Every structure is written in structure tokens, then in C-alpha cells.
Amino acid sequence: MKHQTAVLDSQRVPETGRSSLMKRLDQGLLRFFHGHKTFDHGIYPIEHKELTADKPIRRMPFADELVIPLLQHKGRPAIPLVKVGQEVVRGEPIAQADHFVSVPMHAPATGVIRAIGLAPTAEGPKTPAIFLKVYHAASQQVLYDMERDPERMSVKEIIQAVQDAGLVGLGGGAFPSHVKMHPPAGRVIHTLVVNGCECEPYLTCDHRIMLEQTDALIRGILIALKATRAERAIIGVEDNKLDAVAHLRARIARHLPITAEAVETKYPQGAEKMLIKSLLDLEVPAGGLPADVGVAVFNVGTLAQMGDLLPKSRGLIERVVTVSGPAVKNPGNFVVPIGTPVRFLLEQVGLKGPLGQVILGGPMMGMAVASLDVPVTKSVSGVVALEPEHPSLARRQVYPCIKCGECLNACPISLNPSMLGELALAREYGTMAEQFNLDQCFECGCCAYVCPSNIPLTQYFRIAKSINRDAKTRHEQHLDATKRH
Amino acid sequence: MPKIIEIRTSPHLKRAVSVDRIMRTVVLALLPIAAFAVWQFGLSVLLLLLTTTGAAVATEWFFARASGRGNTVADWSAVITGLLLGLTLPPGFPLWMAAVAAFVGIALGKALFGGLGYNVMNPALVGRAFVQAAFPVAITTWTPAFAPGRFAELIPSTLTLPFMQPIPVADWIAGLNMDGWSGATPLAMQKFQHIETPITETFTGLIAGSAGETSALLILICGLWLAWQRMLDWRIPASVMAGAALTALPFWLMDPSLYPSPWFVLCSGGLMLAAWFMASDMVASPVTARGVIIYGLFIGVLTVVIRLFGGLVEGVMYAILLGNAIGPLISDWTQPRVYGSVKGKQPPAH
Numbered sequence: 001m002k003h004q005t006a007v008l009d010s011q012r013v014p015e016t017g018r019s020s021l022m023k024r025l026d027q028g029l030l031r032f033f034h035g036h037k038t039f040d041h042g043i044y045p046i047e048h049k050e051l052t053a054d055k056p057i058r059r060m061p062f063a064d065e066l067v068i069p070l071l072q073h074k075g076r077p078a079i080p081l082v083k084v085g086q087e088v089v090r091g092e093p094i095a096q097a098d099h100f101v102s103v104p105m106h107a108p109a110t111g112v113i114r115a116i117g118l119a120p121t122a123e124g125p126k127t128p129a130i131f132l133k134v135y136h137a138a139s140q141q142v143l144y145d146m147e148r149d150p151e152r153m154s155v156k157e158i159i160q161a162v163q164d165a166g167l168v169g170l171g172g173g174a175f176p177s178h179v180k181m182h183p184p185a186g187r188v189i190h191t192l193v194v195n196g197c198e199c200e201p202y203l204t205c206d207h208r209i210m211l212e213q214t215d216a217l218i219r220g221i222l223i224a225l226k227a228t229r230a231e232r233a234i235i236g237v238e239d240n241k242l243d244a245v246a247h248l249r250a251r252i253a254r255h256l257p258i259t260a261e262a263v264e265t266k267y268p269q270g271a272e273k274m275l276i277k278s279l280l281d282l283e284v285p286a287g288g289l290p291a292d293v294g295v296a297v298f299n300v301g302t303l304a305q306m307g308d309l310l311p312k313s314r315g316l317i318e319r320v321v322t323v324s325g326p327a328v329k330n331p332g333n334f335v336v337p338i339g340t341p342v343r344f345l346l347e348q349v350g351l352k353g354p355l356g357q358v359i360l361g362g363p364m365m366g367m368a369v370a371s372l373d374v375p376v377t378k379s380v381s382g383v384v385a386l387e388p389e390h391p392s393l394a395r396r397q398v399y400p401c402i403k404c405g406e407c408l409n410a411c412p413i414s415l416n417p418s419m420l421g422e423l424a425l426a427r428e429y430g431t432m433a434e435q436f437n438l439d440q441c442f443e444c445g446c447c448a449y450v451c452p453s454n455i456p457l458t459q460y461f462r463i464a465k466s467i468n469r470d471a472k473t474r475h476e477q478h479l480d481a482t483k484r485h
Numbered sequence: 486m487p488k489i490i491e492i493r494t495s496p497h498l499k500r501a502v503s504v505d506r507i508m509r510t511v512v513l514a515l516l517p518i519a520a521f522a523v524w525q526f527g528l529s530v531l532l533l534l535l536t537t538t539g540a541a542v543a544t545e546w547f548f549a550r551a552s553g554r555g556n557t558v559a560d561w562s563a564v565i566t567g568l569l570l571g572l573t574l575p576p577g578f579p580l581w582m583a584a585v586a587a588f589v590g591i592a593l594g595k596a597l598f599g600g601l602g603y604n605v606m607n608p609a610l611v612g613r614a615f616v617q618a619a620f621p622v623a624i625t626t627w628t629p630a631f632a633p634g635r636f637a638e639l640i641p642s643t644l645t646l647p648f649m650q651p652i653p654v655a656d657w658i659a660g661l662n663m664d665g666w667s668g669a670t671p672l673a674m675q676k677f678q679h680i681e682t683p684i685t686e687t688f689t690g691l692i693a694g695s696a697g698e699t700s701a702l703l704i705l706i707c708g709l710w711l712a713w714q715r716m717l718d719w720r721i722p723a724s725v726m727a728g729a730a731l732t733a734l735p736f737w738l739m740d741p742s743l744y745p746s747p748w749f750v751l752c753s754g755g756l757m758l759a760a761w762f763m764a765s766d767m768v769a770s771p772v773t774a775r776g777v778i779i780y781g782l783f784i785g786v787l788t789v790v791i792r793l794f795g796g797l798v799e800g801v802m803y804a805i806l807l808g809n810a811i812g813p814l815i816s817d818w819t820q821p822r823v824y825g826s827v828k829g830k831q832p833p834a835h
Contacts, residue, residue: 045498201498273824286825363497370492384497392497399504399560400602405718405772413824418772437823445496452502453602459494 036239038264039277041412043446045201045267045364047240051324052204055332057212060321060348062109062134066339067119068094069129072377073168074175075101080130082113091142091314094130103166103176105130106315108337110138122360122367122374129375132339146313150223158227158310165309166316166378171195171206171270171299172361174379177306180298181227183291190294192224192233193279194303197263197270199238200362203382205320206300208333210237210244214251217300219307221258228296232257235300236275240265267364268444272297274412286440301381321376323349327356327385336376343372345383356388363392364445399453407447407457413440417447417457424460429467438464504601507716507767508561514711515568515762521703522696526576526628527635529643530696534571536580540587541567541608548596562601566590569609569762572697573755573802574616577628577640577654581647582620586612606809607766610802617802623651625798627693628658629666670694672754672798675745687752694754701752708761717765724778725760726751728785736793750789759801760785769809776812776819783815784808 071077078095088094088107095105111134119129150158163178183189194217198206210217221233237245239262248260263269263278273284275297282293290297305316317338324331329350336345342358359366360380376383386393407417415437423432432438441461448458523531545563549556557563567587574583590612595604617624628640642651658666670693671682686692690700698704712719729750736744751757764770764784771780784804791800 043500045500277824283825286823288825357493357497359495359497363495365495366497367495368492368497386497391501392499393493396499396503397505400600402504402507402602402767403770403772404507404767405774405777408772408821409774414821415823416772416820437826440823440825443495445498449496449498450500450502452500452504452507454499454503456494458496462494 036262036264037278038266039269039274039412041410041414041446042266042268042274043410043449044265045449047265048202048324049204049207049240051202051331052322052333053207055204055208057205057208057320057333057335060334060336060340060345062136062140062337063340063344064134064136065114065341066108066111066132066134066337067129067341067373067375068105068108068132068339069119069121069127069375069377070095070105071127072105072174072338072379073103074173075103075179077128078102078105080116082116082130084113084115086113087111088113088132089143090138090140091144091317093144093315094132097163100163101176101179103163103168103178104315105338106144106166106317107132108317108339109134110140111135120369120371120374121377122369122380124370142314142317144314148311148313150219150226150310155227155229158223161310161313162223162227162306165306165314167302167306167309168316168378169299170301170305170319170378170381172365172379172381173272173299174377177298177302180291180296181224183228183296184289187291188294189228189230189291189296190232191280191296192221192228192230193272193275193290193295193297194221194233194235194300195270195272195275195297196235196237196241196244196260196300197275198241199265199267199270200364200366200382201267202324202384203322203362204324205322205333205381207241207244209301209304209320210235210241211247213304213308214247216307217248217304218252218256218258219311220298220303220305221307222256223306223310224296224298224303225257230296232259234258234279235260236263236269236279237261238263238265238269267446268412271412271442271444273442286437316378319376319378319380321345321380322382323385324382325359325385326390327352327354327387338378339375341372342369342374342376342383345376346372346385351385352387354388356386356390356393359384359386364449365443396454398455401453401455404452406450406452410446410450412444412446413442415441417451417461420464421447421455421457421460424464429464429471432461432464433468438468441465502716504562505560508565510714510716511565511711511762512561512568514707515565515572515697517707518572518697518700518703518758519568521690521700522572522576525630525690525699526696527632527640528638529635529640530571530576532580532639532643533574533576533578533583533696534568536583537571537574537587538564538567540584541570541591544588544591545596548592549600552596552600554600557600560601563591566595566608566612569758570612572758573609573613573695575624575627576696577626577642577651579620579623579642579645579649579651581645582616582623582651585619586616588612589615602768604768605813606806607763607769610763610806610809613802614806620651626651626654627670628654629661629663630691630693630699632658632661632663666693670754670798671749672792675749675753676792676798679743681745681749682753684746684748684752687749698755698758701757704757704761711761717761718767718770718777720774720777721765721770721781722760724781725756725764725785725788728782729756729760729789730785732786732789733793744793750792754792754799755801756788759788759805764805764808766809769812771812771816771819773816773819773821776815779815779819780808780812783811 118126167177594608594611711717730747787804
């Protein structure tokens, strides 16, 4: 039975060995002749992007009910501005930002607030959300807008406008964009890195945005350049999207300080630390921010929305999502209203058969949802549906670590996952952080992907980090308590 | 829409390579070498390989069960140990001694530490080191390659009764009437008589020696194939060979009549088999990229030092066992520099 699985895997996931040799040779030649920049280590999972790469962005209809969680970003949850039963118009603010590290929410559709209560999330725990019943008969015109010229706005006004638009990192980070435009005291941003890598398998929404929303993207880059006071912007694009690089180069006016550069197609090229290393050969200090090396990183989707929304004074109410995966009948790229339940999305694209697993984001770092009622939030770049027989869902025997060193060769930040895994088994969580830089791990999943012993390394590290966090909190509480007495 | 959906944690993709597949591939790479050994030395070697493999698998099965680790035979690692051990023994090695070697290798070299992944040293070499000490005569008794009738009869010592001294083979060899048989392997001839066997013979392996170590060419092909399959770290054999050749070179340049040439060093004895299939044992070698190079060079240098200046004819076994022993230390020294940290300085704790 196990042997059968192995045969199945090698047929369906030809990620090593002869079957992918031609592809590897192709990539090798490409790199040799073009010399595309890159970082150390990383992995080459099969991309599966051909499913949707040439599918133009289409508009997804409105679901009957949209669910807008108040916390879709890093920071403090937004504070509702509406009451149950209140009618709202598409684009109207329905929740306001709570202090600086927070963003407001806008009504993704015209309708009525049905409830404010708990909704399921991909992360697991239910969180407060606004339930909006959509008026299907309404024209769904965005009435909340006012033309303005970002050229004439001050830096402070732009940063405020970015917060008012509810913009967060649309690549998956969900960090409020206006906070990134405001570097810590003493830091000067010299380069704006625009992240068009899209290194996760299956996802193509950023690729389509670069091709179809080019002007909005360039507008957004100019706004971000002004707000961060950076001298130049570099758009980093993986070399599996050379059409996007060529298209961008053709559309960027000569006099603008913006360049588009191809980088090697390698996971996790789109992680900001990796992209900074590839493009600028700079390393963000451990525990630091890109601002520490004078860089700010924005995703292409974020900047395209910024370029579209800011001149109109609108808020973020929809985003481009790739709906793909082997279980999907008609995969594609769609403009999806924020709050659309995953169930509705899958109904619209159709399923080939039973569902095995649904992942929000890409399959390397995305989260599998426990319920199809989970809504699309601002940071969801893709919905990937797998069928039950998908090889990645096969039960795999876990062997002891055989010290093969594959994880060390895969880890993009050069940790020692083999050693960290052994320490996790021994419950030496403190040692993991103190001596083996556990806190540097950003859970890209490369180590678990390559591990021939099928050890769930990434999950071990996640657990270890959360145990360390708890221990730290307890320790601080203890200190507080002793101080008081 | 389904009622039940599965949830797992990321990453949701997995490379289709697993431990058992790696081990099976290594076994596959060893099979041509084993076949060549059988063709060269006859039925005795076939029985020898079956004995070591069978004993290794049986020992693995017993200890895994006894210690409640379930059935670990399916990971194929015991098969590699048994096969490799058999290939390092003289063709006429008594079968009962071979079984002891396999038992000791798995029991003391692997099961004692907790099984696959936890052994400090290569189990096959632990087994061989044990019988080298316990049965010094049997393990240095060589028989000629391509003996006539090798598929019809066994080498007399093969079927020595358990706990008995091996049956002497001198008369049997004399009866074969083989021209040019001196009773010594090329390594011994070089060391004691300073006669260097031509490279053509040591490279192709049409010579006497341990069962599977004779053909450098065949080992090279099988090893390269395994490295191409990305199931063997090519840096280990490359650095072992570089370390050995570079150590041998100055001595050979000083006095070619006394010291062996670098290519003789590489192609003679067990060096090629050891470099490609034993030093490269994943479990017992360091995990870091720089570490494996230091480890390989160490083994290469030490092998030649033992060969040239030690009392032993062959030194690669002890060199690897010592390399295994210092492997964890090398790993510690060569921890990779973490992204964003300054060399030699830990990133700030926060």
C-alpha cells in the first residue's frame, strides 16, 4: 500500500528525478544566460500556474451575505460604526481604525447590516464580524468618492489617506500599509521594493494585476515613492512572468525612477527578506525591519489598489483572488468583494467532485479552512481546492531524522531545521530560540517540504514559538505581580 | 458541498522523496556492484552477501520489536548495512563470522543508539571493525578473482562451522593452478613489496580484494548515478578522494618507487567503495554543507596516513569510523550563518 502511494506520488508530483530534468535544465539555461538575481537556498515546487496564468481578471457576483471580520490585518481590530438593521451603501465606512496600527472597513456592497457577531476564520478562533445582507436589486454603485490629486497632497495627508482607504498588505502579510510608509525614527528609506514575485504555487493574481492594472500600479508606486521619500522603486518579478516584466518596462515612462527586474523563480522569492537580498544584496538584520536597511516593501496588488483608490478617496472593498487547484472546474482570477464566503466562490467556479482540502492563500504558507463559511479577507490572495485523493493529503509515515541535511540546504535564512526538530522533540523550546535562532523562522515551509522523513518541522517550530511566547507572557506577568507587592 | 473537509497545517505540498525511497535507491545502486562481485568471485560471494543481508535484517527486526519501535525493516536501511558489510569482506570469509559481523553491526552500531537516525557510526563498518579485531586471520585471507569453477564450488573457508577457525585455503588455491597469484592484494603488494599494480587493473577491478571493493570504475558509475538522483551528497566522496589524493601526492613525488601514486591510492583497496557508499552515510556524516567537506577531507587524509605509516594495509575503515565520531563536532563548528546576523555574532534576543 505504501509502495503504491510512492508510485502515485512520483507520477503526480514529479518534483525530483528525471521527469523534471528538462524543466530544470530550461531554468538552468535561463539563469545562465540572463543571470537573474536570487537568494541562497530555497526550493522549486511545481508551479501549477498554467491553470490560471492566462485567465483575465473577471468580476465575481455578490454573495447573498458578506461577512466582514473587524480584524483582517495586523494590529488592533476596527471599531464598528454601524448598527444592526442599518442600511449601508457600497463603499461607505462601516468600521473605523482603532489608533495608528489599525485600518477602517468599508461596505463591500449596498445592503443592510444583519448582525454584528462572531464569524469563523481560517486561523481557527471565531472573531467579531459585521454580517452584511446584500441588496441584489441595488445598482451597487460606489457613491463614496471625491476626486483628488495625490501629487498635491503632503506626505502626512497621503499616509492618512492610505489608512483611511483601509489598505493592508494584500500579498498575505496584511500589515497596514500606512504604518510601513512611516519608518521608525532615524531610518531613511532609499529604495521602494515592489513585490511582484508571487512565488506560491497556483497563485496568479499578482501576475494578472501587473498585466491588466499596470497604470494603477504605476500610480500606486508613485504615491508610495512620495510617501516614503524613497529615491527609486524596483519591481521584482520572478522570471516565470517575463511577459509581465516586458509589459511593465514598456509602460513605465522613461523619466520615472522605476525599474522592473526579473529574479529567479524560486520559493520563497516573494518573502520580503529574500527579495531584498535578491534585488539589493542587503540583509535585513535579525529581528529588524526592512526599514533598517533603508527599504520598504509593498506588494503589487496593494499598490495597484492604492493607485486606484487614493485619487478617488475610496476604501478597499474588493480584491483580486486566484481560485484554482485540481478540484476546481473553472479556475480563474476574480475581483471578489471582501467578505465573500469561500463556499460561494467555489460554487461559482464549480467543483469537479468531492473536496479534500481548501487552502486560503498559497499551498506553501496558506491556511486550510475548517469551514467553507470562512470569508475572503483583505489578505487572501488565493483559494486553492484539493480533491480528497490529492497526494499532498496522503498519510505519510514519519521516520526519525536521518541527518541528510536537505532542510539546511532549503532554509532560505540558513537555520538548522534538523537540529531545531530534534530540540523540539526533546521539548527544549528555550534552547531553540536562544541558540538556534528559532525566532528568525518565518514558517515558509521549505524544511518540511523537502524532509524525506516526513517530519512536520514547520509545525514543530510554530508550536515551539507559541509556547515560548506564552512562557514569556507568563514571566512578564509574574514580574509585574512581584513588583506590585 | 461536502460535510467533511480536512485541515492540515502548511506547507500543504511535499516533495515525493521519503526515507524508504532513498534507501531503496541506494540498494539499487549497490546491486550492480554486488553482481560484479558474484561474477568475479563466484557462489561464495553470493552466499556471503545473502548471509550478511539476512542477518542484518533479522537483527534489525528483532531489536526494533524488542524495543517497541515497530517494524523498521521496511525502511530498507538494514538491507544497505548488510549488503555493504558483505561487500567489504574477503570473498571466502566464513559465513558464520559474516553473520556475527552483521549482528554486531546492527546491534552495537545501530540498535544500541536507538535505531535509524541515531547511530553515531556507520553500522556496517562497526560490524567489520569487530570482526577485524576478532578474526584477524580470516579477514586477511584473500582468494584469487576469476577462479575456474567458481560457480560450481565454494571457497572451502566459506562453509566453516560456527565457532571454528576457518578452513585453510592455501592448498585449494594451489590446486587452482592460477598463474601470477601471489596471495596478496594490490594494496599489500604495494606496501610490502613496493610493486604497484597497473592502474588499468585496479580501475576496472579485475584483481583480488574484498568482495565488492575491486572495481573502482563500477563503484564510480553507481555512485555518480546515486548523486545524480540527489540521494547522495557528492561533496563527501569528492572531498574524501581529494583529501586522499592530495596527501599521497607529495610522498609519491619524493619517491615514486616507495610510495604509491595518487591514482593507485584512489583505485586500490576499499577507498572508492568507502568514499561513495560509506562515508556518505547520511546519518553518520555531518549535516552542514561546509561540515561534510571537512569531514571528507579528514577521512581522505587519515586513510592515506594509516596506509603509508600505520601497521595496517588498509586504513579507510578506521578513518571513516573516526570521521563519524567527530562528525557531530564538525557540525557544531560549521553551523550556517543565519540571514541577517553578523558573522560570529548571535542575532539580538528580543
